[in-house]
Amino acid sequence: MYEILIEGNVCSPQGFQANGVRSGIKESGKPDLAMLFSEKPARCFGVFTQNNVQAAPVILDREILEQNTKIHGVIVNSGNANACTGAQGMQNAQEMVKLAEKETKSDAGSFLVCSTGIIGHQLPMEKIRQHTPELVPSLSERGGHHFAEAIMTTDTRSKHIGAAVATAHGVVKIGGASKGSGMIHPNMATMLAFVSTDIALPDDFQEIYQELIEASFNSITVDGDQSTNDTSLLFANGASGIAYADLNEQEKQQFVQALGEVLQILARKIIEDGEGATKLVTFQVEQARTREEARSVARFVANSKLVKTAVFGEDPNWGRLLSAAGSSGVKVKADAIDIYIGEHQVVLGGCGTGIDEDVLRKIVCLPEYTIRIVLGLGKEEARVWASDLSYEYVRINAEYTT
Amino acid sequence: MYEILIEGNVCSPQGFQANGVRSGIKESGKPDLAMLFSEKPARCFGVFTQNNVQAAPVILDREILEQNTKIHGVIVNSGNANACTGAQGMQNAQEMVKLAEKETKSDAGSFLVCSTGIIGHQLPMEKIRQHTPELVPSLSERGGHHFAEAIMTTDTRSKHIGAAVATAHGVVKIGGASKGSGMIHPNMATMLAFVSTDIALPDDFQEIYQELIEASFNSITVDGDQSTNDTSLLFANGASGIAYADLNEQEKQQFVQALGEVLQILARKIIEDGEGATKLVTFQVEQARTREEARSVARFVANSKLVKTAVFGEDPNWGRLLSAAGSSGVKVKADAIDIYIGEHQVVLGGCGTGIDEDVLRKIVCLPEYTIRIVLGLGKEEARVWASDLSYEYVRINAEYTT
Numbered sequence: 099m100y101e102i103l104i105e106g107n108v109c110s111p112q113g114f115q116a117n118g119v120r121s122g123i124k125e126s127g128k129p130d131l132a133m134l135f136s137e138k139p140a141r142c143f144g145v146f147t148q149n150n151v152q153a154a155p156v157i158l159d160r161e162i163l164e165q166n167t168k169i170h171g172v173i174v175n176s177g178n179a180n181a182c183t184g185a186q187g188m189q190n191a192q193e194m195v196k197l198a199e200k201e202t203k204s205d206a207g208s209f210l211v212c213s214t215g216i217i218g219h220q221l222p223m224e225k226i227r228q229h230t231p232e233l234v235p236s237l238s239e240r241g242g243h244h245f246a247e248a249i250m251t252t253d254t255r256s257k258h259i260g261a262a263v264a265t266a267h268g269v270v271k272i273g274g275a276s277k278g279s280g281m282i283h284p285n286m287a288t289m290l291a292f293v294s295t296d297i298a299l300p301d302d303f304q305e306i307y308q309e310l311i312e313a314s315f316n317s318i319t320v321d322g323d324q325s326t327n328d329t330s331l332l333f334a335n336g337a338s339g340i341a342y343a344d345l346n347e348q349e350k351q352q353f354v355q356a357l358g359e360v361l362q363i364l365a366r367k368i369i370e371d372g373e374g375a376t377k378l379v380t381f382q383v384e385q386a387r388t389r390e391e392a393r394s395v396a397r398f399v400a401n402s403k404l405v406k407t408a409v410f411g412e413d414p415n416w417g418r419l420l421s422a423a424g425s426s427g428v429k430v431k432a433d434a435i436d437i438y439i440g441e442h443q444v445v446l447g448g449c450g451t452g453i454d455e456d457v458l459r460k461i462v463c464l465p466e467y468t469i470r471i472v473l474g475l476g477k478e479e480a481r482v483w484a485s486d487l488s489y490e491y492v493r494i495n496a497e498y499t500t
Numbered sequence: 501m502y503e504i505l506i507e508g509n510v511c512s513p514q515g516f517q518a519n520g521v522r523s524g525i526k527e528s529g530k531p532d533l534a535m536l537f538s539e540k541p542a543r544c545f546g547v548f549t550q551n552n553v554q555a556a557p558v559i560l561d562r563e564i565l566e567q568n569t570k571i572h573g574v575i576v577n578s579g580n581a582n583a584c585t586g587a588q589g590m591q592n593a594q595e596m597v598k599l600a601e602k603e604t605k606s607d608a609g610s611f612l613v614c615s616t617g618i619i620g621h622q623l624p625m626e627k628i629r630q631h632t633p634e635l636v637p638s639l640s641e642r643g644g645h646h647f648a649e650a651i652m653t654t655d656t657r658s659k660h661i662g663a664a665v666a667t668a669h670g671v672v673k674i675g676g677a678s679k680g681s682g683m684i685h686p687n688m689a690t691m692l693a694f695v696s697t698d699i700a701l702p703d704d705f706q707e708i709y710q711e712l713i714e715a716s717f718n719s720i721t722v723d724g725d726q727s728t729n730d731t732s733l734l735f736a737n738g739a740s741g742i743a744y745a746d747l748n749e750q751e752k753q754q755f756v757q758a759l760g761e762v763l764q765i766l767a768r769k770i771i772e773d774g775e776g777a778t779k780l781v782t783f784q785v786e787q788a789r790t791r792e793e794a795r796s797v798a799r800f801v802a803n804s805k806l807v808k809t810a811v812f813g814e815d816p817n818w819g820r821l822l823s824a825a826g827s828s829g830v831k832v833k834a835d836a837i838d839i840y841i842g843e844h845q846v847v848l849g850g851c852g853t854g855i856d857e858d859v860l861r862k863i864v865c866l867p868e869y870t871i872r873i874v875l876g877l878g879k880e881e882a883r884v885w886a887s888d889l890s891y892e893y894v895r896i897n898a899e900y901t902t
Binding site: 148149150151152181182183184216217218324325326403404407408410411413416417420421423424425428429430431432433435445447448449450487488489491492493495496 | 553584585618728809813818849
C-alpha cells in the first residue's frame with residue numbers, strides 16, 4: 099500500500115533538510131543556489147547523462163561516487179551549467195563541493211554538486227563563495243519547496259512530489275524534486291532530479307534504480323538530445339529505521355512501485371511544463387522482441403519531426419506513425435504492425451483500416467492521448483511520453499541567442 | 501576530364517528515351533506518369549530505402565533485380581506511393597510492370613516500377629491502364645525533361661543534371677533526374693533518383709554505386725526519417741560502345757567522380773527545394789575513427805532540432821553543436837573536439853574560444869555555409885547537407901491533413 103503525496107518534496111522523508119537562496123548567478127535575481135542535506139550519510143545512487151560531452155559536475159560526481167557512496171548531500175546551482183569550461187570548470191566544481199563540506203562540517207568526499215544553466219561560461223565563484231555560508235544555517239526540514247524552486251532554470255513552475263509506503267515495520271517515505279526546461283531553453287536543456295527516502299537501501303539497488311530511470315526520465319522526449327548535465331540522484335538515509343532488506347516481497351514491490359511512480363510523475367511534469375508544448379502524447383509500443391527494441395521504436399516515433407508536427411496539427415496521420423516505426427533501426431515486420439490512436443485501430447497488419455477520420459480527430463484534439471504501436475513480434479513493451487513540435491518551439495529555440 | 505551538363509537529363513547518354521504524361525492520378529492535373537526506356541537492356545543497379553516498412557514497388561523491384569539485372573526501363577507514377585496497401589498494392593505494382601513490358605514489347609522481368617505520393621491509398625489502376633499505351637509511342641530522346649517533371653510531387657521545380665566524361669575511347673555520358681519533397685509534404689517524403697549512362701558497367705560496380713549513394717542521397721537530411729519508397733536506380737546500357745573495364749585507372753576514377761558529382765547535385769537540389777528551408781548547411785565531420793562514425797556524428801548533429809532551429813535563427817550556438825556531437829552515440833572525446841563555423845574556430849579542445857559573436861553572425865546569416873566538427877580521433881571524414889527547421893516547416897507539416 100502506498101499513497102502519493104501531492105505536496106511531498108525532498109524533505110518529506112525523515113532526516114532530510116534543504117534550502118534554496120539567491121546568490122546572483124541568475125540575472126533575474128531568482129533563487130539559484132540550493133542544498134539537500136542528510137545529517138546521517140545516505141546511500142547515494144546516481145544515473146548520469148550518456149552524452150560523451152559531460153559537464154564538470156557530472157564528471158566529478160561520478161568520480162566521487164566511485165570512491166564513496168555514503169553521501170551527506172548535494173549543492174546545486176542554476177543559471178550556469180559549468181559545461182565546456184575545461185580545467186577551470188573542474189576546479190570550480192571541486193571548490194563547490196569543498197565549500198559545501200566545510201559549511202556542513204561533513205567529511206571530505208561526502209558531497210556532490212550539480213549545475214544547470216548556460217553552457218560555456220565559467221561559474222561566478224565569488225557569488226557561490228559568498229552565499230554558501232548563508233545557505234547552510236537556514237537548512238530546514240521545511241526547505242523542500244525552496245530547494246525545488248532554486249534548481250529551476252526556465253521552468254515555469256517548480257516540480258516536486260512524494261509518496262508514503264506502509265510496511266509492517268512502519269511507514270517509509272519518498273520525496274523528490276526535478277527541473278527540466280524541456281523545449282524551453284536550448285542551452286539549458288538540463289534535466290535534474292533528486293529523490294530522497296528514509297529507507298535503507300542495499301548496494302544492489304542500483305540496478306533497480308537504473309531500470310526505474312529508464313521507465314521515467316529516459317522515457318520522456320522533447321528534443322531527442324541528451325544534455326551535458328542530466329543527472330538523477332537517489333539518497334537513502336535509513337532514518338526511518340527500516341531497511342529494504344527487512345521488507346517482504348510484496349512490500350519491496352510496493353516500495354519499488356512507489357519510487358517508480360514518483361520518478362514518472364517528476365518526469366511527466368517536465369514534459370507538461372515545456373513551453374511550446376500543446377500536447378502530451380504517450381507512445382506505447384507493445385509486442386516487441388525485447389524491451390530495448392520497444393523503447394527504440396517508441397523513442398524514434400516520438401522524436402520524429404513528422405510525427406511531432408502531425409500531433410501539433412491535430413492530424414491523425416497514421417502513415418507517418420507506420421513509416422517512423424519502420425525507420426527506427428529495429429527490424430520490424432510491416433505486415434505484423436497494428437496501430438491504435440486512442441481506442442481506435444488505424445492500422446491492421448500494415449494497412450490502413452479506413453476508419454472515419456472525424457472519429458480520430460476527436461482523439462487528436464485532446465490535450466493528452468495515447469498512441470499504441472503493436473509490433474506483433476514478441477511480448478515486451480515500453481512507453482515514451484512526448485510533447486509536440488509547435489511554432490512556439492521554433493520561436494523559442496530560434497530566437498534564443500548565445 | 502569531365503564536365504557537368506547543366507541541361508543534362510536522363511536522355512543525355514546514348515540509347516535512352518523518356519516521356520511523361522498526365523494520367524489524372526494527381527488532382528492538380530499535372531504530369532504524373534513517366535517512363536525511362538533503353539532499347540538495349542541496361543545493367544541496372546538499385547539502392548533502396550532501409551525502412552522496414554517498404555512500399556509495394558520497392559519490394560517488387562528488389563525481387564526483380566534478384567532474378568535479372570538486365571533491365572529495359574522503369575515506369576513511374578507520382579501522386580500515389582502505393583505504400584501500406586497490402587496484397588492489392590503488390591498486384592497493382594505487378595500490373596504496372598506488365599503494362600510497361602507489354603507496351604514496350606519487352607521481355608517479362610525486364611521492367612521496374614516506382615511510385616511516389618500519398619501513403620495508404622490504392623492506385624487508381626484504370627487511369628494507369630488507360631494512359632500507359634499513350635506514354636510509350638511518344639517516348640523520345642528529348643523526353644528527359646518531361647520525365648523529370650512527371651516524377652515530381654510537391655517539388656517546386658524539376659531536378660536534372662548530366663555529365664560528359666572524356667576517355668581515350670570516346671565520350672561517355674551520364675544523365676539523371678531526382679525528386680524529393682524534402683520538408684514539403686509529410687506523407688510524400690519520397691526521394692527518387694534515376695541515373696542513366698551509356699558506358700557498360702561490370703556487376704561489381706554495385707559496391708561503388710552504393711558508396712556514391714552514401715556520399716550523396718544518404719548524406720542529405722531534412723527530417724531524419726527514411727521514407728517507405730526511397731529508391732535510386734542506375735541504368736548502364738553500354739550504348740557508347742565503351743566499357744568501364746576498357747578504361748585506365750585514371751579514367752575510371754574520372755567516371756566515378758563524375759557519377760558521384762551528378763548524384764550529389766541531384767541530392768543537393770532536393771535540399772535546396774525544401775519548402776520552409778531557408779539555409780543549406782554542410783556539416784563536415786573530420787578526424788573520426790571510421791567513416792561510419794563520421795557519418796553518424798554528422799547526421800545526428802544535422803538532425804538535431806536544437807541545431808536546426810539555431811541555424812534558422814542565425815544563432816552561432818556552438819554549445820548545441822558540441823552537445824549534439826556528444827549525444828550521437830559515437831564515443832567521442834569532449835576535450836579532443838574542435839569546431840569551426842565557416843573559417844572561424846569556435847571550440848578548441850571542448851571549450852569555447854571566446855570568438856567575437858558579431859564575426860560569427862556574418863557567417864550564419866549567409867544562405868549557405870559549412871560547420872566543421874573535428875573529432876581528433878582518427879583520419880576519416882564525412883559530409884552531410886541539411887536544411888534548417890523553420891516556422892514554415894512546422895506550418896506545412898502541421899497543416900497537412902490526411
